[in-house]
Amino acid sequence: MAKVLVVTSGKGGVGKTTTTAALGAAIAQGGQSVCVVDFDVGLRNLDLVMGAERRVVYDLINVVNGDAKLNQAVIRDKRLETLHLLPASQTRDKDALTDEGVARVMEELREKFDWVICDSPAGIERGAQLAMRHADVAVVVTNPEVSSVRDSDRIIGLLDSKTVKAERGENMDKHLILTRYDPSRADRGDMLKVEDVLEILSIPLLAIIPESQEVLRASNVGCPVTLNNPLCAPARAYTDAVRRLKGETLPMTMPTDRKSFLDKLFLRRAA
Amino acid sequence: MTLLGLFNKRASGSVARERLQLILAHERSETGQPDLVITLREEILAVIAKHVSVERDKVKITLERGEGVSTLGLDIELPLTAAKGRNEVRTETRADAKSEKAMPEKRKQAA
Numbered sequence: 213m214a215k216v217l218v219v220t221s222g223k224g225g226v227g228k229t230t231t232t233a234a235l236g237a238a239i240a241q242g243g244q245s246v247c248v249v250d251f252d253v254g255l256r257n258l259d260l261v262m263g264a265e266r267r268v269v270y271d272l273i274n275v276v277n278g279d280a281k282l283n284q285a286v287i288r289d290k291r292l293e294t295l296h297l298l299p300a301s302q303t304r305d306k307d308a309l310t311d312e313g314v315a316r317v318m319e320e321l322r323e324k325f326d327w328v329i330c331d332s333p334a335g336i337e338r339g340a341q342l343a344m345r346h347a348d349v350a351v352v353v354t355n356p357e358v359s360s361v362r363d364s365d366r367i368i369g370l371l372d373s374k375t376v377k378a379e380r381g382e383n384m385d386k387h388l389i390l391t392r393y394d395p396s397r398a399d400r401g402d403m404l405k406v407e408d409v410l411e412i413l414s415i416p417l418l419a420i421i422p423e424s425q426e427v428l429r430a431s432n433v434g435c436p437v438t439l440n441n442p443l444c445a446p447a448r449a450y451t452d453a454v455r456r457l458k459g460e461t462l463p464m465t466m467p468t469d470r471k472s473f474l475d476k477l478f479l480r481r482a483a
Numbered sequence: 484m485t486l487l488g489l490f491n492k493r494a495s496g497s498v499a500r501e502r503l504q505l506i507l508a509h510e511r512s513e514t515g516q517p518d519l520v521i522t523l524r525e526e527i528l529a530v531i532a533k534h535v536s537v538e539r540d541k542v543k544i545t546l547e548r549g550e551g552v553s554t555l556g557l558d559i560e561l562p563l564t565a566a567k568g569r570n571e572v573r574t575e576t577r578a579d580a581k582s583e584k585a586m587p588e589k590r591k592q593a594a
Contacts, residue, residue: 358499365507401496408500412507 214322217329217457218347220371222363224334226355227391230427230437232331233261234450235351235457237436240295242454244326247286250300251343252333253309259299262289263434273301276313282320291439296325306339318346336366341374348377349385349457351418355392356404364388364413387418389453394423395466419453421446422467445469527557535561 219232229252236248250258253273259265264287270280275298282298289295298321301308321328332343344350350371354364371384378384390409397403410417421427426444430437438447445467452462524544531537541560 358503361503362506362510365510369511398496403496404499404503405496408496408503412500412503 214325215327215349216318216322216347217327217349217351218332218344219329219351219353220332220340220344220367221334221353221360222336222340222367223355223360226353226360227389227421227427228334228353229257229261229331230431231351231353231389231391231421231450232258232329233436234438234447235454236327236329237289237292237295238438238447238451238454239327239329239457240289240292241438241442242458243294245294245296245324246327246329247296247298247321247325248329248331249298249321250331251339252331253300253304253306253339254302255333256300256302258331259287259297260434261431262297262436264289264297264299265434268299271299271301272317273304273308275317276309278313282317282324291435306333306337306342309339309342311342311345314342315346336363336370340367341370344371344375346376347371347384349387351387351389351453352413352415353389353391354409354413356390356394356398356406356409358404361404361409361412368413368415386415387457388413388415389419389421390417391421392423393420393466395468417464418456419449420464420466421449422469424469426469523555531559537561 217235219228219235221228229250232248236246240246248258248262249272250256251272252258256271259268267287270285272285274280275282275285285298287297287299289297318328330343330347333339352364352367352371354360368386371386372378375384388410390406393406394403398405406417406420422445424444424446426441427437427446430440433440437444438450441447442451448467452465452467455462524542527544528537528539528542531542537559541562543556543558545556545558
């Protein structure tokens with residue numbers, strides 16, 4: 213039975229699309245089939261982060277409206293044959309998505325793939341609610357920063373009330389991915405600590421993604437970070453997150469890239 | 484000043500935590516609120532519908548929060564036909580959700 217996962221946050225720019233691409237690629241590397249679905253209608257970016265922007269012909273709205281078949285719109289990744297992308301429309305707005313249409317497409321995706329990962333738009337409006345509606349599991353992406361944590365709290369409330377699972381009276385399975393975490397700043401007390409965020413949001417921690425240049429480097433070249441440099445700290449954290457999603461119990465470590473003494477000295481001064 | 488500055492700088496992470504805990508406690512207690520208004524609206528509508536037919540959009544229900552007391556405001560516009568016998572076109576009732584003493588007076592006004 214396929215698993216539908218939504219990557220959501222409330223606030224924009226915290227790393228939903230990066231996380232969607234990284235988790236999707238990491239699952240696909242393990243051999244299971246994955247389709248990452250961009251729900252950010254009008255502001256699509258998952259195609260760009262996945263490096264498939266020039267291969268988009270049909271999109272989610274075409275499939276929802278019945279103008280294209282699902283297999284016409286789904287793009288297979290060139291690097292991993294188990295990885296697929298269903299892009300969003302760049303020209304239409306999210307009102308073009310109907311509840312019934314989305315439900316039908318999600319059902320079809322469930323039949324064809326082992327994992328469906330929905331990349332939610334920012335905000336708490338219709339687009340975000342449609343992205344989470346059919347999910348079995350939710351990944352809440354949060355930065356250790358006050359506005360992001362507050363918005364995540366709102367999103368957790370919506371996950372517990374506006375999803376099919378919640379309406380059936382079932383418990384929505386929610387996990388936290390803390391992104392752009394800087395352990396040295398947290399140690400100095402200049403950043404919300406992991407424990408602070410966990411205490412406030414009270415959902416289980418799936419991964420801590422350290423602040424890293426590798427994330428930008430990967431999106432620059434249009435490759436999920438877990439594929440671009442599987443050994444870098446953020447990629448290892450995302451790979452661990454996938455193993456936990458599949459049910460493994462792993463100790464939570466703080467992945468770090470080795471830095472030279474001079475690097476450390478320079479970074480500390482710049483910060 | 485420098486000591487305070489130093490203290491503030493050091494504690495910015497914990498300041499963030501305390502501010503968040505406060506605001507979220509407040510916001511979480513409020514999330515139940517819109518649903519309460521919706522429930523009240525539906526039940527009040529059902530009671531009114533037993534006696535007169537009113538259009539849904541002619542019923543306005545507000546919940547205002549003041550210091551120590553919340554005010555439930557009802558603004559119900561009755562159709563002409565329904566109000567004929569009572570020589571009234573519009574009835575306005577404002578019921579104080581917490582203070583019971585205010586209720587009888589207001590009822591008199593309405594009658």
